[in-house]
Structures are given as structure tokens and as C-alpha cells.
Amino acid sequence: MKPITVKEQVRLSVGRCFALALSSMSYRFFRSMVTVSVLALAVAFLAHMLVYGMIEHQTKLSAYNELRDSRSHGEWVTRLTAPDPEGVILRNLADGGTDLSASTALADRTAEYKAWSGASAAEWDEDQAAAREVESVYRYFEGLPPAAHAILTSGLEPSVALERLARPELFEAFQEHLAELRLKPPLGDVEVLRRLVQENRPRLAALVKRIQAGHLRAIGLVRKAFGGQSPRAILAATPAELTLALSQAGFHFDSLALDGLARFARRDALLTTLARGLDLPAVKTAVVQKTGLERADVNTSRVLELIDSEARATWLAGVLSDQPQPIRVDAAEILALARDLRREARLAAAVGDEVPEPSQGLLAVSPWMQWLIALSFLVCMVGVANAMTMAVTERFTEIATMKCLGAMNGVVMTLFLIESSMQGLVGAIAGLILGIGLALARGLAGYGGLMAVPGEELLAGSGVCLAAGMVLAVVAAVGPAWMAARLAPMEAMRIE
Amino acid sequence: MTMNEPVQHVAHDEKPVIIRTLGLVKSYPMGDKVTYALHDVTATIYRGEFIAILGPSGSGKTTFFNMIGALDSLSEGRVLIDEVDVAQLSAAELAFLRCRKIGYIFQSYNLIRYMTALENVTVPMAFAGVAPEAARRRGMDLLALVGLADRWTHRPIEMSGGQQQRVAIARALCNQPMVLLCDEPTANLDLKTGADILEILQHLNKDRGITIVCATHDHRLLNVCDRMMWIRDGHIERVEDRRNITVRVGRIGGQE
Numbered sequence: 227m228k229p230i231t232v233k234e235q236v237r238l239s240v241g242r243c244f245a246l247a248l249s250s251m252s253y254r255f256f257r258s259m260v261t262v263s264v265l266a267l268a269v270a271f272l273a274h275m276l277v278y279g280m281i282e283h284q285t286k287l288s289a290y291n292e293l294r295d296s297r298s299h300g301e302w303v304t305r306l307t308a309p310d311p312e313g314v315i316l317r318n319l320a321d322g323g324t325d326l327s328a329s330t331a332l333a334d335r336t337a338e339y340k341a342w343s344g345a346s347a348a349e350w351d352e353d354q355a356a357a358r359e360v361e362s363v364y365r366y367f368e369g370l371p372p373a374a375h376a377i378l379t380s381g382l383e384p385s386v387a388l389e390r391l392a393r394p395e396l397f398e399a400f401q402e403h404l405a406e407l408r409l410k411p412p413l414g415d416v417e418v419l420r421r422l423v424q425e426n427r428p429r430l431a432a433l434v435k436r437i438q439a440g441h442l443r444a445i446g447l448v449r450k451a452f453g454g455q456s457p458r459a460i461l462a463a464t465p466a467e468l469t470l471a472l473s474q475a476g477f478h479f480d481s482l483a484l485d486g487l488a489r490f491a492r493r494d495a496l497l498t499t500l501a502r503g504l505d506l507p508a509v510k511t512a513v514v515q516k517t518g519l520e521r522a523d524v525n526t527s528r529v530l531e532l533i534d535s536e537a538r539a540t541w542l543a544g545v546l547s548d549q550p551q552p553i554r555v556d557a558a559e560i561l562a563l564a565r566d567l568r569r570e571a572r573l574a575a576a577v578g579d580e581v582p583e584p585s586q587g588l589l590a591v592s593p594w595m596q597w598l599i600a601l602s603f604l605v606c607m608v609g610v611a612n613a614m615t616m617a618v619t620e621r622f623t624e625i626a627t628m629k630c631l632g633a634m635n636g637v638v639m640t641l642f643l644i645e646s647s648m649q650g651l652v653g654a655i656a657g658l659i660l661g662i663g664l665a666l667a668r669g670l671a672g673y674g675g676l677m678a679v680p681g682e683e684l685l686a687g688s689g690v691c692l693a694a695g696m697v698l699a700v701v702a703a704v705g706p707a708w709m710a711a712r713l714a715p716m717e718a719m720r721i722e
Numbered sequence: 723m724t725m726n727e728p729v730q731h732v733a734h735d736e737k738p739v740i741i742r743t744l745g746l747v748k749s750y751p752m753g754d755k756v757t758y759a760l761h762d763v764t765a766t767i768y769r770g771e772f773i774a775i776l777g778p779s780g781s782g783k784t785t786f787f788n789m790i791g792a793l794d795s796l797s798e799g800r801v802l803i804d805e806v807d808v809a810q811l812s813a814a815e816l817a818f819l820r821c822r823k824i825g826y827i828f829q830s831y832n833l834i835r836y837m838t839a840l841e842n843v844t845v846p847m848a849f850a851g852v853a854p855e856a857a858r859r860r861g862m863d864l865l866a867l868v869g870l871a872d873r874w875t876h877r878p879i880e881m882s883g884g885q886q887q888r889v890a891i892a893r894a895l896c897n898q899p900m901v902l903l904c905d906e907p908t909a910n911l912d913l914k915t916g917a918d919i920l921e922i923l924q925h926l927n928k929d930r931g932i933t934i935v936c937a938t939h940d941h942r943l944l945n946v947c948d949r950m951m952w953i954r955d956g957h958i959e960r961v962e963d964r965r966n967i968t969v970r971v972g973r974i975g976g977q978e
Binding site for chain 2: 232233234235236238242245246249250252253254358385623624627628629630631632633634637714715716717
């Protein structure tokens, strides 16, 4: 008799493993649907949270950017008309000094102020500190209960109330009031407050005056460059001319932001013309007869709201040109303007009050949303891991049998790896489609035509969801399978 | 005759040994105490014989079966399959041993549910690296041997217990093992089907010279096997040659 010789078992090719896994999968197709559906739902939830967060953010951001030109035009009209009021200057000084990452607009503004004030670096730092103290006192007044507020400010504006404290007898009275009310003094220390009202605040007032004077000079220079035109007319100039004149006058700004101004200047001019026309009694009467608006309500915004077709725009242009002193406006321009304004109103509604963070990326969503996503991911993990683990635990006998028949641990693992990753892939793709579909539907319902879909982020997010689903499925399945495969066959069979 | 040693010595001269256990112990810790499923079992199985392992349930015969089949870890002692110590084998060598040298037949058949009869038979050949076409041909031959050639497309769930056990036998034979280990092969079957299975096993033993070790409490096996081993409470109670028993039973019958 020949003695047996024990050699190493051959290693199975991946192709054979695939064939084996395929026969298992085709048999289990409907049974594994439950597991796959759990995974799909989990991934759908995750994808929906992630993608909807992105859509919401992107929509707000693009709406905000679209509105930027109109906002910027309004700002430039103000800047070229008169210097900033004292309150605005103080707030800009206070904010510009504290926040290093302050917006570029604020940085531009403070740079202008510094140049116009002619202050040295040391003086400038002191002034900024004083501005912050002033702002802090204002906030102190605002935070007081109504009764204390009335007593301490005598019912005056915070700035006036603070100015009055420069008079020693009023400062004494203020101190007595504080003692009576048992309140901590503003800035925490009476002496600091005294120094502020007696020295720093007057100096700050002088600084503000110098800034305003500098601003006025700059406005004068710009107007001179454009032959004394009105600010709105100046803004209609070409971006190149405008950039040159503004920077020569000492304004600091982002020259790219000037590109959209001309369009808004033209629009602005049209609005002014329309307002002039709609003020004419004959036009008012015609509009009232045609639209049924109250006579008092006839103004540009209300009338433009009603211009929603070419016929109406032509009609309005016709009415205006029929006047004894005809006002010539293009019907197409009126219609375009009306549409622009309606769209802007919707954009403004979409953006809401908050200024969207310009930073992009996967987690360009609010912290609250991040928290929700993390939580939903956790829920998915538990659900999927549970479903997969159950499905594999049922098959411990099968694993044991395969080992009795001479399967290497690696083969068992490869089979489960193939199966679970296939299940993971199918589930994750189905879930992704469902989740993105839901997010798009929700975005469309919420924002309509304004909805903006971020391309790159969406791809990255899809990748993350897909990977998360697959990794989850594979880890949850291969973990227990590995546990069973490592054991001696009969030990694995005993686990039920 | 009642002890292992004399039997082993007598037989050792006649036949070569295929499986040997030395002081085999399998224990399970149960809290503070240790429960022994097998306690100091030393046994020998010879090449080409048909041996029945008998004993009441819970006696440790399935544990013994798993040990000599290299299916379970042992606590103490040695299992030598053709003088190769199972404990010394690597995972890959164990897989090789289980795949080609030993065929297993279980009480509950343990067919793989999602595979057809033919696929079930060819699985061990796939693990052994046999080309799919060759495996298929040999699988069909083996199914014909157990009388299931026309049912090769059926899944286990579509077959009766006896048919499933016959598929399991075909599967156990596919890599031409030297030993066929059967754990209660007829326990789940009715009398007629059980007899069919035993007939197949006997045929394999007599005509093909395959060693068959059969843990059972089916007494029909007494007519088929060459030797019997009784296990009780984790010990080998006695080992006897069937001829001796037949002679003795005959004599007792004659007296009555």
C-alpha cells in the first residue's frame, strides 16, 4: 500500500471563486434583497442628507453671488454720494480691528479710513481699540433691562448718552445711578470708562471727522474726473475708466467686482425714467384703468410686478410715449427689467438672512447638517451591520461544510468578500439613485428654477456614499465570516 | 478481546494501520469544572476495514468522529492519519487532507443549499483544482454510481433525505479518498432508504477497498461491518470483531 503524502492544498483562482460566488448569489437573489434593501435605504438616507445639504448651500451661494452685482451697485451709489455716518465708521473700525479673517470688503474699508485719517500706525491701533470700547459700551446699553436703560441713558441714543458723560457732573450722576442699580460699570471699570469719555472718545470723534473729510475729498475727485456727473451716471462708465478714477481718488476695492456695475447702472437709469413717467397724472390714470391698482399704489415696483408679458410691456411703453412730453423706453427692456427684479426677489428669498460661506467642499453644509449626517451615518452603520451579520451567521454551517470539503480560509473569505461587495455595490447604487433623486426633488420643490447643483461636490459625495455603503457591507459580512472560517469546521458548526 | 491492546497487536501483524489515536482527550471548560467528551482514547483503525463506532447519544462518538476526521481541535493526545500527526499540519495541509484523503458523510447531509446535485459533488474537486470539465464528467459518473444520474440539476430542497445522502456520498467520493467517515449516515432516514445507503457503503468497502468508519446506533450496521467499537462516557468500552459476535450470538441462539 502506498502511504499517503500530505501536501499543501492548491489555491483557488479568483475566477473559480467568482463562479462559486455567482451561483450562490443567483440562488440568494431574492433572499438577499432584504439585506440589500436595508443597505439601499441607509445609503439613500445618507446620500439624501449629504446631497440636499449641498444643493441647499450651492443654491444659496449662487443666488448670493448673482445678487452681488446689484448689492455692489447700491453700495457704490452710497459710497460716491456721501461719507459714511459716524456709527458705521465706528462699527467698521471696531470689527476691522478684531477679526483677522475679516471680509475683504471690510479690510478695504478700513484701509481707506486709515489713509483718509492720516493717522500713524500707533495712533491707528489706539483708535481702533477706542472704537472697540465704544462699541462695547453701546452693546452694554442695549443689553440693559428697560428700566435701567432709561435711567442710565436718559432715554437718549447710545452715542448721545455716551457723549454726555464727558461732562463731569453727568459722569458723577451716572456713577451714582450705577451704584443704586447695583450694576457693573461698562467696560468693567469706571476709570477705563472715564478715560474713554474724556480722552479717547473726543479723539475718536476727531478721527471720524478727518475720515469723513477725506472721503468727501475722494468723492470730489471722482466727480471731477467724470465732469461732475451724478454717482449713478458715474457708475455707468466702463469698468476701466471707473477703476482708474476710483483708485486715483483713494478708494480701495476689488476691481473684478466693478464688471457688473455698468449693467446695473443702465437698469438703474431705466428705473428712474419709469419712476418719472409713472408720476405723471395721465400715466397714473391709464395704469389704474388698465390694471385696477389703487392710485396710491402706482409706483415702479408694483407696476413692474404686473409686467409679465410682451403685450403688457408694449402697452406700458406705449402709454409713456403717448404723453405730451413723450418718455421713450424700450418695451423689451421693460420686460427684461421686470423679469430681473422678480428673479432677484426670489433669489433674495432663497438666500435668506445669512451670508453663505464661500468655502466649498464636501462638508460645505451647516454644522447642524454635519451633525445630522454623522448621526444618520451611525444609524446606517448599525442597520447594515446588523442585517449583514445576521445573513452571514445563518451561513456558518455552510462555511463549516466548505471547510470539511477542503476549502482554504482564503477561499471562504474571497467568496464572502465577492458576495458582500456585490451586494454592497448594488445596494449602494440603488440607494444613491434614490437618495439623489429625493434630494433633487426636494430641492426643486423648495427652490424651483433657482436650484443650483454642485457638480464636483455631488460626485465626491456620491463616491463617499458608495464607498461607505460598500465598506460597511463588506466589513459587516467579512468580519463574522472570518471569525467562522478561522475556527475548526466543527467549532464553526456548533455556533448557531 | 475486551481491551484494545491485544486486538491492536493481533491485527497489527495482519493489516496496515490507517488512523491511530493516542491518549486522545477532548474537554470543555464549564465554569470551574471541566467536562470530558473524550477521556484518554487510544484506538486504531486499519486500512480497508469497515468499522462501526457504537454508543448511546452523548457518549462521545461524534466527538471521536470529528477528531479522527481532523474536523475539530483536540485538548490532549495525538491523532495520526497514516502516521501523520494532524496537529503538526498547517491550515493548507489540513485543507489538502480533508479535501483528498478523507470523505465525510453527515447525519444532516450538509449539502450546500444553493447548488444543484452536480455542483455539490463537484465542489471538493473545484477546491482540489480539478478542471471544471473533468470535474463535471467525474461528478456525473459518481451520481450514476449512487443512482441519481437523472437528478443532477436538482437542488437539495427538491430531493428526499435518502437522495440527499446519496449526493453526499458521491461528494465524499469525488477526490478518491482513502477513508470515508460517516457520522450517523442513516439516522435521519427511513428503514428502506437507510438500507440502501448501507448497501452503497458496503459496496464501496468491498469493491473499492475504501476504509469506512461509521459512527452509528443503527444495529443493521452489525451485519455490514468488520469490527465494532463501543464508546461510553468518553471511553472506549470494548472493541470486537464481528465474526466473534456472530459466532457468540449464534451459540447463544443455539442454546435457546
